[in-house]
Amino acid sequence: MLLALLTACGAGGGGSEDDASATPTTSPSESPTGATTEETSVPENSPSLPPLDESSKPGSTSELTITGTVQSGVESGCLILEHEGTVYGIYxxxxxxxxxxxxxxxxxxxxxxxxxxxxxxxxxxxxSEAETAG
Structure with missing residues (x-):
């Protein structure tokens, strides 16, 4: 947008003869639209991402063991188990x-x-594994 304004001012009449012949210039850090661009780099102290395997997929967590009495859920065919105050749907x-x-x-x-x-x-x-509590 800045470039368009500069071009319009330089090409339009009015002002001195030097102004009419002046052409706008852009610095190396500006794109033709006038928006500044900058290269990005990762800081040396930034954390790296772990490799994508089963344990790092969204929604996955570490192995957990729960014990309790299985109950029927509110929906037909669904099973739940309450363990330490949390209700779990069993899949x-x-x-x-x-x-x-x-x-x-x-x-x-x-x-x-x-x-x-x-x-x-x-x-x-x-x-992943189920056994009778005992």
Whole structure:
């Protein structure tokens, strides 16, 4: 925009003869539109990102173990488990002869708060291993 204004002022009439023949110039740090550009660099002390593997994907956390009594959720076919005051929705591949409403279980897995579910209840807990509590 600045360049357009400078060009308009220099090309329009009025002013001295020197003004009419003057051409606007841009510095190396300006683009033709007048916007300044700058190169970006990463500071030496900035943290680096971890490699993208299963544990660093959004919604993934470290392995967690929860124990309690499995209950039926409010939606048909959904199971929940309350552990230390938190209600977890139970998902993943697990043995349904171990994990069912009324069963006392210990579940190993991860929380996935970004998971979309139809159960509408509890923090999503993706089971990797299930065993009877004992």
């Amino acid at each position: 993943g591949s697990y043995d349904s002869s171990i994990v069912y409403a009324g069963a006392e279980v210990t579940l190993h897995g991860v929380i996935d708060e970004g998971m979309m579910t139809t159960c509408q209840q509890g923090t999503p807990f993706v089971v």
